[in-house]
Amino acid sequence: MKKITIMMSFLMPVMAQAQTTPVYLDESKNIEQRIDDALSRMTLDEKIAVIHAQSKFSSPGVKRLGFPDLWTDDGPHGVRPDVLWDEWEQAGQTNDSCVAFPALTCLAATWNPQLARLYGESLAEEALYRNKNVMLGPGVNIYRTPLGGRNFEYMGEDPWLASRMVVPYVQGLQSKGVAACVKHYALNNDEEYRHQVNVVISDRALHEIYLPAFKAAVQEGGAWSIMGAYNLYQGVHNCHNATMLNKILKKDWGFDGVVISDWGGCHDTEEAIKNGLDLEFGSWTDGLTMGATNAYDNYYMALPYKKLIQEGKYTTKELDEKVRRVLRLFYRTTMNRQKPYGFLCSESHYEAALKIAQEGIVLLKNDDNLLPLNINKTKKILVVGENAIKMMTVGGGSSSLKAQKEILPLDGISARFGGVDYARGYVGDTVQSYNGVKVGRSLYETRTQAELTAEAVEKAKQADVVIFVGGLNKSDHQDCEGHDRQGYDLPYAQNEVIEAILKVNPRLVYVNISGNGAALPWINKVPVVVQAWFIGSEAGEAIASVLAGDVNPSGKLPFTWYASLNQCGAHATGSYPGTWREDYKIIDEEYKEGIYVGYRYTDANGLKPLFAFGHGLSYTTFKMGKAVADKQQMAADGTISFTVPVTNTGSCAGSETVQLYISAVKSKIDRPVKELKAFQKVYLQPGETQNVTLTINADALSYYDEATSQWRADAGKYEAHLGTASNKLSTKCTFRLE
Structure with a gap:
């Protein structure tokens, strides 16, 4: 008993000290020295623990040594509401609402790097308040085809524009002590069958078109983490791809941060060990729905990895390198004592969201200077379209948010212009909630399309001007994670309704809500086209301010708006969507257009798109x-x-x-x-x-x-x-x- 008592009297002070001021936290040492110190103290179990998740969005720290847990959260447009520890269902909290910032297509359309910095700083402050250490974004995959379901999360078709916008975003975010996790590295240009697509591409196209924005984020922005992509390259999944991760990212670019798997993006223990993955999330799930409960110890880089070390197949060489990177991320985030305090839903964040939205809105067409609308001469305004009353912060996949507020286009226009009439026009999506977040206004509709069209036409006859708010939404096969669009046309009956309205009232302002271009067959009949994107909490206010002329539009398209899919290289060459192999496990998609993406393709082939890359009008x-x-x-x-x-x-x-x-x-x-x-x-x-x-x-x-x-x-x-x-x-x- 005396021996046991002596041992406990020795251990207990050390344990108590670890819970307050860890012994290795010598502020006189630089971070690399402190990493060496911590690594030397960690057990094998502790090392294995920190390289994989412990819940849907967190990975464990090292409690014995005083390292807190690491918390990630989805971006890149706002801080996602919290889910339960081991489920994808909402946690039901009342303090996890956020400001919804504009989608990154809108940010890119500002062509203003200063706003990208403001975006990153504002988002970081929201993340700090919510105790999030890593924001999963921004996304910089190239806009290769307008059918890409996730294009709205990215920064357009041009590698230079995306590079110039991603660097200040990353710098702004990380200036507050919150890590950016730049995604999805790389070639993640398809959502349909994204786990099976094997990209076949020339080295030149890879380096000239698809990698520059990632390279800039790493070498200029100093990104602290990178998210591997679901797809394959050279027949290997990108979350553990030796060429992409070990050679290009870590060796050639000198990346010293953490490679994080996309949720469910890891597929093999030994590939993960050897090929550059540092932190595994979401395995044993498909990244979207339910997975095996409490499967974290069975992750590819958990017990299976530990077993291979214990069996002597691997030493701890690779493990120590992964842990070293994770510890470096800890010191940059959870262990950073210089982090400022966060703010949630502050006035400054709403101001930032509004400014970015206003600068990103693109005036594509304005015949006869119909805009800005003269409030004194425009007495009767009719707003038509489901997108005028539909929340766009809800849905679309991992970027879905629980916004504290979202000003809908109809509400913003009504507040600015006074008595405004409304007609539904078409029915697109009547879903009332997404992942536990309700859409607010009821979208149920019992009338037929013929009745909806007739109502819009009848009201249009009496209007001085018609504002049609249409486009895409966040439903499957539109602008949404997990699926690509099935065609280039506007969905539902929008074209039919627009054509019918034009017969009785040619003074039509078309406001397109989307992250993608679409075919506009009536373009020569409609005097005004405004591209308004998915612009977050201040959507209605931003749109109304541009229509009224309170704000002079200055946005420029970050992608080529094709007249038809035949003008897009990925489709004209027959590359998209690829070909299934005989075993139907892999789709080989050869990027036959090579470096000729967007305006590079239309230039080379003498094609005239509907709206050119970089186009945008002013008042x-x-x-x-x-x-x-x-x-x-x-x-x-x-x-x-x-x-x-x-x-x-x-x-x-x-x-x-x-x-x-x-x-x-x-x-x-x-x-x-x-x-x-x-x-x-x-x-x-x-x-x-x-x-x-x-x-x-x-x-x-x-x-x-x-x-x-x-x-x-x-x-x-x-x-x-x-x-x-x-x-x-x-x-x-x-x-x-x-």
Whole structure:
């Protein structure tokens, strides 16, 4: 007894100390020294524990050493409501509402990196209040086809635009001590059969189109975590893919953070051990519905991994490297004593959401200057369309939110313009809740489509203007995780209703709510088209402010809006959706269009899309002068700048985005007609002129040389084209690379 008493008197103070100030927390040591210290103290069981989940959204810390649990949560548009520990059902809390920020397509459409920083900081403050350490976002997968169900979560078709927008988002988020988890790395361009799609792609297309935004997030943004994708590359799932994770991400790019599996994205213990996965979530589930209860010890990187070590098949070499990365994430997040306090649903967050929404709305067409609506002359306004009364923060998959408020388009328009009439027009989705969150206004409807159309037509006869709020929604096979769209047309009976209204009232403003383009067969008859995205809590307020002219629209399309799918390379080449192998376990999808994605494809084939990449109108007008280069040639390691005067020639203040595209006049290899390489948004008062200077370096002239697996810029003649959209480039400069 005396021996036991002595042992307990020795152990108990150490345990008590671990619960308050761990012995290894010497602030004089840098993080790497503290990681070494902690790693040396951990048992095998503790090491295994920290590399896999313990609940749907958390992984364990090391309680004995004072490391708190790590909590993740879905983004990237807001902090997802909490679910039960071991189930996907809502936890039923009353303090887990949030501000819903605009979807990332809207953020990309602002072409304003400063707003991306504001977005990240605001989201981080909400996450801090909710004690979330890792936000699962942002997403930067490339908009390859407008049928992609998850495109609304991403930043468009162009790797340069996505790169410039993701870096400040990541920096803003992590400046508050909350880790970004940039997703879905990589080539996650299909939602249909996403676990089975094996992407077959050239190295050049991979590096020039699909990887640059991830690379920028890592090397410039300093991302602390990356989420592996569900799909396969080179026949191996991307959550444990040696080429993607070990070679490109960790070796070539120097990534020192944590690779987190998408939920259910891990498939094999030994592949996970060897091929770069650090932290496993969601195995034994499909990532969406129920899975085996309390399966966490059976995860691929749990007991099966421990058994292989105990049997001598593996040492702890790979395990220690994974744990080292996880501990580094702990010190950056849960153990960071410098983190600020968080705020939930603050005034500043709503202001940020509203500003991003307003700047991201794109005025695509405005014949006869029908917009902005003159409130004094427009006495009778009719709003038509289900999307005017449907919450878009609810549904769509993992980005579904429990917003504290969502101003619906009808409510925002009614508040701004006064007495507004409404007609449903069509029925799309009458589901009343998603994952435990109710949609608010009842969407039940008993009338037939003929009755709904007749009502809209009759009311349109009496209206000064009709605002049709349509587009897509967050239902399956639309803008939604898990499935792609089944066609390019607008769903339900929208086209029928619009055509019927136009016969009695041509003054129609079409407001499209979506994260994707769609076929608009009546485009030549409708005077106004506004792309309003999924814009979150302040949706109705933002839309109304643009329609009324309180805000001058300045958004630009982050993708090419095709007239038909035949204008999209993935469809024109027959690449999408791929071919099942004979065993029906894998779909091989060869990206036959290669580097020719979006405007690169339409340029190369002389196609005129419905709306070009970078297109967006304003309520004022701008004139761009002649661009001047600061020198005539660029040394291989130097830079070159182009300056162009931009004048607001209209009657109201507004913003214009100067876009710079580079063309190789002669090239040894096949190259796009032009590629975006710089842009800047400038705000101008009426009559004001500003000189806008855009600077590039040799990287802007480079292509990925497959023969050497290196980036290469060939000497020769180049052109810099400057303008306000990819199809409106009014001035150019010629220069040489020696």
